[in-house]
Amino acid sequence: xxxxxxxxxNLPLVEEKLRQRGMNPAEVLKGFRELDTxxxxxxxxxESLQARRNxxxxxxxxxxxxxxxxxxxxxxxxESRDKIQELEKTAAEYETQLRQLLAGIPNLPHDSVPVGKSxxxxxxxxxxxxxxxxxxxxxxxxxLGEQLGILDFERAAKLxxxxxxxxxxxxxxxxxxxxxxxxxxxxxxxxxTEVLPPYLVNSDSMYGTGQLPKFASDLFRVPHGDRELxxxxxxxxxxxxxxxxxxxxxxxxxxSVTAYTPCFRSEAxxxxxxxxxxxxxxxxxxxxxxxxxxxxxxxxxxxxxTRDAESVLQKLGLHYRVxxxxxxxxxxxxxxxxxxxxxxxxxxxxREISSCSNFEAYQARRANIRYRREGKGKTEFVHTLNxxxxxxxxxxxxxxxxxQQSDGSVLIPEALQSYLGADRITARKL
RNA sequence: GGAGAGGUGGCCGAGUGGUUGAUGGCACCGGUCUUGAAAACCGGCAUACCCGGAAGGGUAUCGGGGGUUCGAAUCCCUCCCUCUCCGCCA
Numbered sequence: 312x313x314x315x316x317x318x319x320x321n322l323p324l325v326e327e328k329l330r331q332r333g334m335n336p337a338e339v340l341k342g343f344r345e346l347d348t349x350x351x352x353x354x355x356x357x358e359s360l361q362a363r364r365n366x367x368x369x370x371x372x373x374x375x376x377x378x379x380x381x382x383x384x385x386x387x388x389x390e391s392r393d394k395i396q397e398l399e400k401t402a403a404e405y406e407t408q409l410r411q412l413l414a415g416i417p418n419l420p421h422d423s424v425p426v427g428k429s430x431x432x433x434x435x436x437x438x439x440x441x442x443x444x445x446x447x448x449x450x451x452x453x454x455l456g457e458q459l460g461i462l463d464f465e466r467a468a469k470l471x472x473x474x475x476x477x478x479x480x481x482x483x484x485x486x487x488x489x490x491x492x493x494x495x496x497x498x499x500x501x502x503x504t505e506v507l508p509p510y511l512v513n514s515d516s517m518y519g520t521g522q523l524p525k526f527a528s529d530l531f532r533v534p535h536g537d538r539e540l541x542x543x544x545x546x547x548x549x550x551x552x553x554x555x556x557x558x559x560x561x562x563x564x565x566x567s568v569t570a571y572t573p574c575f576r577s578e579a580x581x582x583x584x585x586x587x588x589x590x591x592x593x594x595x596x597x598x599x600x601x602x603x604x605x606x607x608x609x610x611x612x613x614x615x616x617t618r619d620a621e622s623v624l625q626k627l628g629l630h631y632r633v634x635x636x637x638x639x640x641x642x643x644x645x646x647x648x649x650x651x652x653x654x655x656x657x658x659x660x661x662r663e664i665s666s667c668s669n670f671e672a673y674q675a676r677r678a679n680i681r682y683r684r685e686g687k688g689k690t691e692f693v694h695t696l697n698x699x700x701x702x703x704x705x706x707x708x709x710x711x712x713x714x715q716q717s718d719g720s721v722l723i724p725e726a727l728q729s730y731l732g733a734d735r736i737t738a739r740k741l
Numbered sequence: 742g743g744a745g746a747g748g749u750g751g752c753c754g755a756g757u758g759g760u761u762g763a764u765g766g767c768a769c770c771g772g773u774c775u776u777g778a779a780a781a782c783c784g785g786c787a788u789a790c791c792c793g794g795a796a797g798g799g800u801a802u803c804g805g806g807g808g809u810u811c812g813a814a815u816c817c818c819u820c821c822c823u824c825u826c827c828g829c830c831a
Contacts, residue, residue, distance in 0.1 A: 354791055358800045365800085368812045372759045375811095385811040392811085538821095558751060683751075685769090690751095690788085 312414050312677045319347060328419040331426045331638040339416055346412065350405035357398035364388050364395065414524070417643035418673040421610075424647050427637025433650070434637065439621065440630035442654050447717045451657035452708045453588035456482065458719050460739040462589070473586075474578065474593045481736045485710070486596060488730035489703050490571045493598040493623055497700055501619045503569035503600060508549030510572060511540040516552040519678030521644040528579040531593075542575035546599035547697045551674055558690055559603060559682040565612055566603040569700065571596065588708065590662065595704040602696040603680065606672065609694035610647070613669040617649045620665045620700040626726045629709050630654040632661055646671045649698075653705065657712035664705045667698030711736075 318325055322343075326336035367388045374381040420426075425434045456462025461482025467475040478486055497503040511533060517523040522530060522544060531542040543549055550568050559566065574597050585591035600619060604612045617633065624631045636648040645668040652661035672692040675681070681690040714722040721736040728734045 351791065354800080358791060361801090362799055364811085369760075371811050376759085381811075388811045560751085683769090 312673060313416050313419070314672075314676065315347075315409070315413060318343070318413065318416070325416070325419065328638075329417070331420055332417060332641070333428060333639040334417070340412070342408075343412060346405055346409045350402060350409055353398055353402035353405060357395055357402055360391055360395050360398065364391050414677075418646050418670065420638045420641060421647040421669070421671075423635075424641070425635060425637045428639050430637075430640045432637040433634045433640055435632055435634050436649070438630075438632040439625060440628065442630050443656060443713050445656065445715075445717075449656040449712060449715055450719075451588060452655075452711045455657070455711050455715055455719065455721065456588075458738060459721070459736055461485075461736065471593075474591065476589050476592060480739050481731070481733060482707075484731055484733075485707055485736070486703055488727055488732075489706050489710075490596065490598060492626075492727055492730045493700060493703075494569060494571055496623060496626070497569045497598070497600065497619060501567070501615075501622075503567045503619075506550060506553070506568045506570045508543075508546060508553070508570055508572065510543050510549075510575075512543055512549055512552065513538075513540060516548055516555065517541050519552050519555050520548050520674055521677065522548065525643070529577055531575045531577055543572065544576045545574050545597065545699075546570040546572040547601060550599060550601040551680075551695050551697065552678060554603060554680045554693075555678040557680065559680070559693060561605070561682045561684045564603060564605050564682055564693065565608060568601050569598060570601075571598045571703075573597075589704050590708065592704065595702065597702045597704075598700050600667075600698050600700040603682075603693045604696060605682070606691065606694050609669050609671060609696060612694075613647065613649070613667065613696055616696055616698050616700075617651070617667040620651055620667055620698050623701050623706070624651070624653060624664070624709075626724075627706070627710065628724050629706075629713055631664070642666075642668065644668075644670050644673050646673065651701075653709045655709060655712050657715070662705065662708075664709065665699040665701045668696060670695045670697075 313325070322340070326340065329336040329339055367384055371381045371384050371388070374384070425432060427433065453462065453464075457464070459482070461479050463477040463479055467477045470477070494505055498505050514523055517530070522541075530544055533540045533542060549572075550570055553568070554566075573594055575594050576592075578591060578593065581591060589595070600616055602612050602616055621631070621633065631651055631653045634650050634652060636645075636650055641648045648666055648668040650663050651665040651667070653664040654660075655662050671694050674695045675692040680693050680695065682693050683690050710724070710727075711721050714724065716722060719738060723731055723734050723736065
């Protein structure tokens with residue numbers, strides 16, 4: 312959420328940034344001026360009446376203390392109460408509408424973000440490694456996985472339905488090995504603190520990071536008595552909300568946390584997209600990186616966080632590129648996003664494996680996450696960042712496709728061998 | 742699931758209808774003292790919103806919401822959360 316005063320004072324800038332995102336400012340900001348003015352008018356009126364009533368109450372107290380009759384005054388203040396309540400109700404209605412409008416405004420893209428109309432306008436910033444060469448036609452992971460007997464879609468469909476997978480044997484172990492490898496790397500070498508958060512969260516948490524109210528249809532909702540909980544679509548939600556409604560000691564910033572969690576996405580509206588393999592599942596596992604930063608440091612931290620995620624691919628020897636998402640392709644909460652895309656030879660394309668974003672104060676304002684600078688009493692909103700470090704399922708895919716051999720087996724890169732307890736995956740007997 | 746206790750400012754902790762935004766302590770900031778530091782002492786120190794060019798003024802906030810009252814942190818209702826004990830259970 313953007314700051315109300317900022318929007319009011321910088322309307323032309325907000326409109327320009329909305330246009331850059333490919334949105335229609337007139338539509339997004341429809342009624343802003345009127346709501347803002349009406350709200351303030353109602354507040355001013357209610358407050359001046361209230362002030363008068365408060366003074367009258369003081370008078371009554373004095374009269375009563377000295378034993379005098381105050382019935383004339385009590386009648387008067389009683390009367391003004393209804394009027395005040397009415398005005399307050401009006402003000403609250405305007406406030407609600409204004410907040411809704413404000414919550415619907417996406418974050419303003421940072422000035423360094425390329426302006427563009429679609430994903431085609433994303434800008435590649437660097438490329439690492441080289442694609443592996445094959446003297447045979449490399450297969451996609453779903454063929455390899457089933458041939459090796461480590462991926463089982465039929466039984467997953469029986470258990471849960473489409474967009475689920477069962478991993479067998481070294482396929483399952485590979486998931487676990489990757490998770491441990493990534494967590495160890497980030498906690499030992501990059502300064503992240505490991506966290507194991509709840510996988511179900513309340514609506515306040517989902518609102519804090521921006522999944523609600525807009526993206527409810529992408530989430531799995533779990534009824535709980537007469538309330539509800541939500542399955543996390545990413546550990547970003549519980550991790551960022553760790554400090555919701557808190558004031559962080561400024562000397563502790565930046566705070567960096569990481570967690571390995573399952574992620575649940577209903578993927579409503581993506582029917583027919585990436586139906587083969589495990590690229591797009593209702594459940595997948597991910598190691599997430601989240602940072603809380605001082606505003607002036609957040610873009611430096613974004614670079615670091617992105618490099619932290621990249622280092623996973625480098626240690627695994629996987630070819631990838633980093634792109635800056637253009638204004639139209641970025642998520643609404645983000646001010647700047649880098650996507651890391653890994654090379655998948657079986658499908659002959661680069662595929663997103665991590666998305667690293669700086670949300671500036673957008674989430675912090677929604678979730679009320681502040682910090683106090685040393686020596687200053689005033690609190691400020693922190694900047695929040697996050698990125699996958701990495702999506703385990705897609706890393707699994709990249710390994711299998713990039714390290715496949717002509718005999719259908721898969722070599723395991725050295726960094727991972729001790730975690731997996733094997734240097735090669737060969738077909739298992741079923 | 743049953744019984745009980747409690748939710749107050751960055752933290753601890755007073756406060757049971759009338760200048761209580763809220764005593765006190767800690768922490769923090771400034772100052773005196775000191776070669777420096779500590780200690781001691783003095784002073785300062787909540788947030789949001791509204792009006793205002795500013796100075797300043799106003800309103801709200803003691804878990805959330807509603808009610809009683811001229812007036813509520815204080816009384817009533819309701820919801821949420823935390824803790825303790827019992828039961829059940831991974």
